[in-house]
Amino acid sequence: MGTLLVNTAGILLMVAIVWWFWVPPATADASKDTQNHH
Amino acid sequence: MTEAQKLHPALTISGASCQSCVKKIRTALEPLTSDAELIQVDLDNQTVALPDTIDLVKAARLVSDAGYPATPIDDKAAGYRPSKADSIPPKISGPAENSTELMAESNQIVLSVTGATCASCVNTIEKALKSVSGVTHAHMNLADNTATAIGSDNPQALISAVERSGYGASVIENEDEADQRKQIQDQKDYKTLLIKMAVSLSVGVGLMVWGMAFDTMTVTDANQSTWLGLGLLTLVVMMTTGGHFYTSAWKAFLHRNANMDTLIALGTGTAWLYSMVVSSVPDALPEMARHVYFEASAMIIGLINLGQALELRAKGKTSEAVRRLLDLRAKTARVLRNGEERDVPVDEVLKGDHIRVRPGEKLPVDGVITEGSTRIDESMLTGEPMPANKGEGDKVSAGTLNTHGAIIYEATHVGSETALAQIIQLVKKAQGSKPAIGRLADKISSVFVPAVMLIAVAAALVWYNVGPEPAVVHMMIAATTVLIIACPCALGLATPMSVMVGVGKAAEYGALIRQGDALQTAGKLTLVILDKTGTITEGHPTVTRIYASNGDGQKLLALAAGIEQHSEHPLAEAIVKKAESEGVPVEKVTGFEVLNGKGVKGDYQGQILRLGNQRWLEAEGLDLASLGTVAREITGAAGTPLFLALGDKMLGVIGVADAIKPDSKAAIDRLHNAGIRVMMVTGDVDATAKAIAAEAGIDEYRAEVLPEDKAKIVNEMRSKGYTVAMVGDGINDAPALAAADVGFAIGTGTDVAIESASITLMRGSLHGVPDAIEISRATVKNIHQNLFGAFVYNVLGIPVAAGLLYPVWGILMSPILAGAAMSLSSVTVVTNANRLRLFKASTAKEQN
Numbered sequence: 001m002g003t004l005l006v007n008t009a010g011i012l013l014m015v016a017i018v019w020w021f022w023v024p025p026a027t028a029d030a031s032k033d034t035q036n037h038h
Numbered sequence: 039m040t041e042a043q044k045l046h047p048a049l050t051i052s053g054a055s056c057q058s059c060v061k062k063i064r065t066a067l068e069p070l071t072s073d074a075e076l077i078q079v080d081l082d083n084q085t086v087a088l089p090d091t092i093d094l095v096k097a098a099r100l101v102s103d104a105g106y107p108a109t110p111i112d113d114k115a116a117g118y119r120p121s122k123a124d125s126i127p128p129k130i131s132g133p134a135e136n137s138t139e140l141m142a143e144s145n146q147i148v149l150s151v152t153g154a155t156c157a158s159c160v161n162t163i164e165k166a167l168k169s170v171s172g173v174t175h176a177h178m179n180l181a182d183n184t185a186t187a188i189g190s191d192n193p194q195a196l197i198s199a200v201e202r203s204g205y206g207a208s209v210i211e212n213e214d215e216a217d218q219r220k221q222i223q224d225q226k227d228y229k230t231l232l233i234k235m236a237v238s239l240s241v242g243v244g245l246m247v248w249g250m251a252f253d254t255m256t257v258t259d260a261n262q263s264t265w266l267g268l269g270l271l272t273l274v275v276m277m278t279t280g281g282h283f284y285t286s287a288w289k290a291f292l293h294r295n296a297n298m299d300t301l302i303a304l305g306t307g308t309a310w311l312y313s314m315v316v317s318s319v320p321d322a323l324p325e326m327a328r329h330v331y332f333e334a335s336a337m338i339i340g341l342i343n344l345g346q347a348l349e350l351r352a353k354g355k356t357s358e359a360v361r362r363l364l365d366l367r368a369k370t371a372r373v374l375r376n377g378e379e380r381d382v383p384v385d386e387v388l389k390g391d392h393i394r395v396r397p398g399e400k401l402p403v404d405g406v407i408t409e410g411s412t413r414i415d416e417s418m419l420t421g422e423p424m425p426a427n428k429g430e431g432d433k434v435s436a437g438t439l440n441t442h443g444a445i446i447y448e449a450t451h452v453g454s455e456t457a458l459a460q461i462i463q464l465v466k467k468a469q470g471s472k473p474a475i476g477r478l479a480d481k482i483s484s485v486f487v488p489a490v491m492l493i494a495v496a497a498a499l500v501w502y503n504v505g506p507e508p509a510v511v512h513m514m515i516a517a518t519t520v521l522i523i524a525c526p527c528a529l530g531l532a533t534p535m536s537v538m539v540g541v542g543k544a545a546e547y548g549a550l551i552r553q554g555d556a557l558q559t560a561g562k563l564t565l566v567i568l569d570k571t572g573t574i575t576e577g578h579p580t581v582t583r584i585y586a587s588n589g590d591g592q593k594l595l596a597l598a599a600g601i602e603q604h605s606e607h608p609l610a611e612a613i614v615k616k617a618e619s620e621g622v623p624v625e626k627v628t629g630f631e632v633l634n635g636k637g638v639k640g641d642y643q644g645q646i647l648r649l650g651n652q653r654w655l656e657a658e659g660l661d662l663a664s665l666g667t668v669a670r671e672i673t674g675a676a677g678t679p680l681f682l683a684l685g686d687k688m689l690g691v692i693g694v695a696d697a698i699k700p701d702s703k704a705a706i707d708r709l710h711n712a713g714i715r716v717m718m719v720t721g722d723v724d725a726t727a728k729a730i731a732a733e734a735g736i737d738e739y740r741a742e743v744l745p746e747d748k749a750k751i752v753n754e755m756r757s758k759g760y761t762v763a764m765v766g767d768g769i770n771d772a773p774a775l776a777a778a779d780v781g782f783a784i785g786t787g788t789d790v791a792i793e794s795a796s797i798t799l800m801r802g803s804l805h806g807v808p809d810a811i812e813i814s815r816a817t818v819k820n821i822h823q824n825l826f827g828a829f830v831y832n833v834l835g836i837p838v839a840a841g842l843l844y845p846v847w848g849i850l851m852s853p854i855l856a857g858a859a860m861s862l863s864s865v866t867v868v869t870n871a872n873r874l875r876l877f878k879a880s881t882a883k884e885q886n
Contacts, residue, residue: 003503010499014492020294021488 047085048094051101051108054081059106066104067097085111147193149185150216151178152206153286155346158297158487159205162290166203170195180534183220184210204289217364224350231347234279235340241275242337242854249333257320257328265317265330272310272332280306280339296487302342304491305521306335309853312514324508331518334853338522341858348865366437366458371402374446391449395440403436404451404458412443461550461800490524490836497840505841512841515850519839523856524832528863532824535871540817543877548800549810556796560780560814562761566709566807567752567774569766570720570727573784574706574734574804575696577767579608581616582677583693585668592622594690598682600625601640601649605632609680609694637680645685655681655688665691675733676726703734705804708880710735712811715760719743719751719774748774765807766795782807809879816877824867831863 054063060079063086067077070092078087086108088097094110101108154163160178167176167187173196174189185207187196193209200207210216245268249255257265277284280302287303290296313330320328370381374392384402387393392408395401401414411429416438425441428434434447437458453459498517505512537554544551551557568574586594599617602610603624617624629641637650648655652662652669660683662669668691669679677695681688709716718739720727727741740751748764752774755762764771764778775781775795783795784802799806839856843849 006502007499010495010502014495017488017491017495020291021296021491022485 047080047111048088048092049086049098049101049108049110051079051084051086051106054079054084054106062104063101063106066100067092070097070100145191146186146188147190147196148210149187149193149196149200149207150210150220151183151185151200153282154178154180154183154205155286155298158290158295162203162293162295162297163200163205166199167196170199179538182538203293203295204286228347228350231343231350235343235347237340238275238279238336238343239340241272242333242335242340245272245333245336249330255329257316257330259320262317262320265313265332269310269314269317269330269332272313272336275336276306276310276339279336279343283339283342296491298487300487301490301521301524302338304494305518305853305856306338308514308518308521309338310335323510329511331514331853334518337854338856341854342860345860345862345864349868364462366400368400368402368436385453387449387452389449389452392446393449394444394446396444397440397442399440401434401436401438401440401447403449403453404456405434405447405449407432407434407445407447409447410443410445412445413441415439415441461545486524486832490520493524493836493840494518494520501841505844512850515853516839516841518853519851519856520836522853523835523839523851523860528824528828528831528867532828532867532871533821535868536817536820536824536874539871539874540813540820543817543874544797544810544813547806547809547813547879548803549806549813550798550800551810552796552798556780557814558818559761560763560797560811561818563714563763563780563811565715565717565755565760566763566765567717567719567748567755567778568706568736568804569748569764569771569774570718570722570730571696572767573765574702574718574730574736575698577696579612579678579694580697581612581692582675582695582697583668583672584616584690585665585692586690587664587688588690591690592620594682594692595620596622596625597627597642597647597684597689598649598680598692600627600642601630601638601647604630604640605638607632609678610638612694613680613692642684648683649680649692652679652681655683658683660686660688662688664688668693674725674729676722676729698730698734699803702804705808706735708805708808709811711880712808714811717755719748749777752777763807764795765799765804782810805879812879813877816874820871820874824870827870828863828867831859835859 051063054060060081063079064077067086067088071077071089076089079085080087086097086101088094098108098110151163154160160180163178163185164176167173167178167185170187170190170192172190172192173187176185176187178185185200190196197207197209254261254264283299283302284307286297286299290300309331313332313335316323316328316330368384371384371387371391372379372394373382373387374394379394387403393402393405397412407428407430409430411427413425414428414434415425416435428445433450434445435458436451436456451457454463494517497520498513501513501516502509537557540557541551541554544557551560571577581595584591584595595613595617599614599622602613604627614624625642627640627642627647631639633639633650633654636654637648639646639648639650641647648658648660656662660681662681665679665681665688669681672679672691672693672695675693675695677693680692680694682690682692706716715738716736718727718731718734718736720730720739720741721743722730722741724741727739730736731739743751748766748771752762752764756777756779762778763780763782764774765782765784766772766775767784771783775783780797781795783798797806797810799810835856837843838849839851841850
């Protein structure tokens with residue numbers, strides 16, 4: 001039971017990290033970066 | 039003079055700053071004229087000259103559409119004024135990064151940033167600045183903690199954007215004050231960091247010694263309350279000595295960013311939290327897992343503070359080059375106003391003021407000498423060791439030293455307009471600019487921190503599932519160590535530190551590098567194209583040969599100088615200068631007369647003295663046959679023979695030529711030694727080009743090249759696969775300088791050439807080219823070492839920290855060691871970059 005809990009928590013944590021840092025929030029102006037790229 | 043040069047300015051424009059803008063404007067106007075080359079763009083005055091046939095209203099519209107708001111100068115055509123939309127700053131695009139660098143002047147805001155520690159911070163801050171409306175370009179320089187935003191005129195918006203992303207910012211208005219404030223702040227920060235380091239390390243070490251000495255690192259019923267108390271003490275120490283890591287990490291987290299502080303905060307936080315759980319409910323964990331790690335949290339923070347303190351000190355040293363330049367400025371000037379003489383602060387000197395400078399004093403501003411003559415030591419600006427003779431009408435520069443006589447001069451450029459102020463600006467700007475290699479490092483580090491967090495969780499899970507007992511402890515150690523060791527701070531510092539030292543070093547050698555890219559490319563050059571006049575040669579005629587029929591060369595020179603001292607012809611100046619430099623007393627000649635296209639004549643002791651060309655003297659009935667051989671030799675070496683006759687007797691011949699600079703050949707030899715091909719281009723006739731090329735030891739030359747063809751040659755050689763540098767000094771070289779991979783402008787040359795080049799050589803000497811190339815190679819090598827070191831450190835450190843060595847050798851790194859290794863990696867990078875300061879160019883080596 002404990003093992004399952006820890007593993008699930010770990011995997012959820014990893015998913016959360018990917019989501020928080022890599023998936024751009026809906027409000028972000030995605031075109032801004034390319035616009036500034038020269 | 040070409041037809042184009044007779045044109046008058048027809049449009050005023052704004053925002054055009056370099057040759058790539060000129061090209062864009064010409065391209066925009068192409069539909070209106072069959073010959074776009076006729077269009078002249080004057081970058082200094084921001085005007086465009088057009089042939090009369092062109093409709094100015096249409097032209098203004100096309101130029102505005104191209105991104106440079108334009109207005110017709112002619113009132114009759116003033117129907118068109120750029121609309122509000124036209125006055126948006128031009129979009130920055132195209133090949134020349136320097137267009138952004140230069141365009142910056144008008145709406146550039148420089149911020150002093152606090153709290154940035156690593157490449158991720160740089161990324162976050164740049165992103166935050168770019169999100170402000172109007173900002174077209176933003177870059178952050180970690181080496182001196184400044185950020186530059188171009189395009190916005192709202193400093194408050196920029197400051198709030200930076201603050202929202204978790205850092206502090208303030209606008210730099212007065213560079214001097216900012217520099218001083220920064221120095222004081224750095225000193226204060228250094229002391230604070232040392233105190234914090236001392237506190238956290240002593241608590242950490244104390245806990246460790248106590249725990250180990252009494253074997254109490256494991257929580258038991260007996261020591262549980264003590265550990266709980268010590269845990270709270272550790273928390274206080276962590277918050278007071280490392281609070282900045284946690285606040286920065288939290289702010290970054292809220293903005294979906296992760297930086298070095300995130301890793302430190304997570305690492306030390308995990309260790310503390312685990313230890314608190316152990317201390318609070320030891321019975322919930324297996325006996326083997328009841329070990330506490332409070333000392334680790336405190337010691338890690340202490341070691342990182344120590345690393346940051348050392349880093350701060352090393353950073354201070356790298357900006358010495360700029361500080362030395364700043365120190366060159368005089369503080370006050372002795373100004374003559376309304377017949378009165380008084381000392382005023384240098385900032386209050388106005389254009390047109392007359393300034394008195396006594397021997398041994400520094401010149402406060404740029405100007406032109408109106409009274410007196412002296413020798414001026416310009417070595418601080420040009421690297422030229424010999425003081426230059428200066429007299430009335432000669433230009434003098436701020437920061438140079440008057441070594442000899444008293445002079446009065448009129449201020450022509452004051453404040454930020456002086457050559458010195460502009461050099462300081464250029465160096466600063468280049469020190470802050472990022473070469474391509476640095477941008478790569480930034481990109482990598484922006485994904486690096488979240489990736490490390492994933493690795494830490496993954497490592498923890500693996501230890502938990504397949505690791506030996508006590509699995510919980512191993513899991514916690516592995517995760518903490520991975521988080522602590524994987525700091526990208528070394529990665530963030532690798533490039534900017536080296537660029538800063540490299541650009542500063544180049545400035546010491548008299549080569550002003552305008553952008554980091556040029557610094558990187560200069561090391562890869564395979565072909566250097568040199569302009570002849572003014573680049574390889576002196577650019578003005580000098581006496582190369584004196585041949586007297588009776589063997590008395592001194593007398594010949596004395597007579598020639600006596601007659602020529604009345605003339606203003608360049609050839610005459612060459613002869614007079616030669617007499618001066620040889621210390622030959624000039625003979626008195628009266629009744630001076632100039633015969634255009636022939637020569638000069640005068641009266642010497644009752645006889646006619648003539649100095650002129652062969653055709654004229656022969657027409658006057660003189661016999662030049664005895665001097666024929668010498669004259670032909672002079673012509674063969676690209677010179678002009680001038681014959682001197684007294685009465686009806688030929689005295690001799692003087693050869694005047696645009697001689698090659700004394701060190702051009704040595705500089706070209708250095709280029710050859712560096713494995714670089716050297717080519718000369720010149721508008722001169724083939725015979726002259728051949729003679730100069732042979733004398734200078736150049737492999738290949740192209741003669742009779744039209745000015746516009748120089749750029750074509752550069753492009754042709756680039757398309758053949760060469761990485762091409764163009765070295766030139768004239769307006770006619772500007773397009774070629776802009777077209778080359780690296781343009782070197784000779785600093786004694788025209789402003790247009792300097793604007794178009796990416797590197798300016800302050801000395802007139804060609805040695806600046808091999809110097810810059812050597813410095814570039816050394817800097818790029820240094821950057822590679824730094825990046826390699828930083829990457830290898832992480833590539834090796836992370837798996838070891840995750841416990842990859844455990845199954846084989848049973849090694850599991852302690853979080854404390856990880857903290858020390860991390861600090862060491864930043865210190866190593868900074869120290870390695872500082873090593874560049876010891877660089878010596880090959881000439882310097884030879885001289886030593």
